[in-house]
Amino acid sequence: YSGRSMRRKLIELRMTRLIERELTKDQILELYLNAIYLGSGAYGVEAASRDIFGKSVKELNIAEGALLAGLPKAPSRYNPRASEARARGRRGVVLGLMAQEGYITELTAQQATNQRMRIAAEEWRPYAPDEMLSLEVIRAFVDSVLPDVLKEGEVIVHTTIDSTAQRAADRSITRHAGAISRTVQGALVAMDPRTGDIRAVVPGRRTEIQRAFNRAFRAKRQPGSAFKPFVYAAALQNGIGPAAMVDDVPIEIDLSGRIWRPANYDGSYQGRITLRKALIHSSNAATVRVSRAVGERNVVLAAQRQGIRSALSPVPAIALGAVEVTPLELVTAYAAFANGGMRVSPRLVQRIEAPDGTVLWSSEVQQLERVLDPRDAYEVTSMLRGVVDYGTGRGVRSAGITAPVAGKTGTTNNGADVWFVGYTPTLVAGIWFGYDEPRAISGNASGGRYAVPAWSEFYRNGWREPQNVAWIPPANMIMKVIDPTTGLLATEWCPAHLREWFKPSDAPMQPCQEHFAAVDETIWADMDVEDDRGGRGNGQRNDPWTEDVRREVGRALRRIIRF
Structure with a gap:
């Protein structure tokens, strides 16, 4: 029976008398201490001691024992990993009561109160390889909305x-993280x-020893290029379309006397290119130029409207993801691209029930809020599909996935964080890898190298799209056939053709400049050009001057052939 009812109290009274008839007070206390929930998925003082202090309860000193004794009132609230200040205050209350009741002296209580809190760097759990990794996150959520419910017995939790x-997420993160390091x-x-x-959540890789930290919801790390879609979303909202041209050449920015030179990942540049191509190839120089043109404040507003809640500073480096966000924030914000421009509110638990079915807590799907023109969402998705088909996310296609997928990789400058956030019309998923204490993962770490394969494995084994699922172009868009x-x-x-939809103001007007008809090489056999030494070239192509002429004539011929 649930709740604080008279019926429940009478049942508890009857059970208490039966227990006291069979057991001594010490035996009852021992059973209680070995079974009580003490937060972070730990039941019993031995488990809590190993989890918090990294040692057996038999090895605890007075200060550590007092901390454990203070947990039952609110295990999650007073857990030192959640708040060392609250844990220290609660420990002080317990030590004060111990001195007051004569179990320890005032001096001992004061010394224990002043003792530094030494928390184990790693969490302890009985190894349970078949337990889903999301269970810890669900327990913590239940603790947060109903702090006392797990102390009172079992509950039934209906999750999303x-x-x-x-299962696919657990296996993918565990396998790929282990392969890295x-x-x-x-x-x-x-x-x-x-x-x-939320369809799956992995708070961290499981080992026999693991940190009690939900990285999926709470770890703030730099997203790198995975933040770039918000730059391009801001551009679209300010009238700069996917076919607009931007210079992908080295750039210098004066930051109050300090020159910042953001370089492309591989040090190569492509000259004047479209915004679409800049995003496909994750050009840093071009993206910074777009961000500067749009205004960093508009980039911040675009990201915040879609669901980024962490503090964002409108500085030039924001274009390259030099901010800190959580995986949950990034996935939530990408959802607006996938669903046509609506901001969503994450939901993990639908309701919590007592064993008799009484609803103790519930949550409904919150009404979606329009934050992006559906045409802008469609155009961003189109560009991010290009990332998967032709750019840094093409490992998704190499893995054999043919479903409509859009997404973006991310890698921080020092290779400490690698990301991939990919989505379809029915699922958006983000993966992050890195060390808890940030440092380079490897010399060649990148989102495409590490996160994309893990995402692909998760998606291939864990999700099935409905038949014929696709993004439908919104109203008031026009169709163009593009490269x-x-x-x-x-x-x-052009080697590839794609029927794509645009806002009328964003539609490309210029034909592709990169692919041309093959020029007949026999033309050169009849050319008799004078070389720089005064002789006749007779069509020889190994002379530098002849090669220059050949290239210029070739360009002219291509223009004639094209038009």
Whole structure:
């Protein structure tokens, strides 16, 4: 029976008399201390002692024992990993009562109160390889909304978790993190972009010893290039479309006397390119130029409207993701791209019930809020599909996934954080890998190298799209056939053609400049050009001057052939 009812109290009274008839007070206390919930998934003082202090309860000193004794009132609130200040205050209350009752002296109580709190760096759990990694997150959530309920007995928790997706997420993060390094950590959040319901969550990689920290919800790390879609969303909202041109050449920015030179990842530049191509190839120089043109404050507003709640500073480096966000925030914000421009509110638990079915707590899907023009959301998604098909996320296609997928990789400058946030019309999922104490993962760490394969494995094994699922172009858009690698109008010589939809003001007008008809090489056989030494070239192509002429004539011929 649930709740504080007279019926429940009478039952408890009857059970108390039966227990006292069979057991001594010490035996009752021992059973209680071995079974009571003490937070972070730990039941009993031995488990809590190993979890918090990294040692057996038999090895605790007075100050450590007092801290454990103070946990039952509110295990999650007074857990030192959640708040050392609250834990220290609660420990002081217990020590004061011990002195007051004569169990210890005032001097001992004072010394214990002043003792430094030494918390184990690693969490302890009985190894349970078959337990879903989301269970710890769910327990913590229940603790946060109903602090006393787990102390009173069992409850039934109805979650939004999809068991197939969760199992696939657990396996993928565990396997891929382990392949990177024995101590590297990972996190995953997968969400239904239509509702905000969380389908899978991995707070961290499970080992026999693990940190009690939900990285998926609480770890603030730099997203790197995974933040760039908000720059381009801001550009679209300010009238700069996917076919607009931007210079991908080295750039210098004066930051109050200090020159910042953001370079492209591989040190190469492509000259004047479309915004679509800049995002596909994750050009740093071009993205900074776009951000500067739009205004960093507009980039901040775009990210915040879509669900980023962490503090964001409108500085030039924000274009390259030099901010700190959680995986949950990033996935929530990407949901607006996937669902046509609506902000969602994440939901993990639908309701909590007592064993008799009484609802103790519940949550409904919150009403979605329009934060992005559906046409802008569609255009961003189109560009991010290009990332998966032709850019840094093409490992998704290499893994054999043919579903409509859009997404963006992210890598911080020193390779300490790698990301991939990918989405379909029915699922948006983000993966992060890194060390808890930030340092380079490896010399060649990147989101495409580490996060994309893990995402692909998770998606392939954990999710099934409905048949014929696709993003539908919103009203008031026009269709153009483009070269998806450049974003310009496709010509007959482009290797790929894509029917794509644009806002009328954003539609490309210029034909692709990168693909041309093959020029007949026999033309050169009849050319008789004078070389720089006064002789005749007779079509020889190994002379530098001849090669220059050849290139210029070739360009002219291509223009003639094209038009």
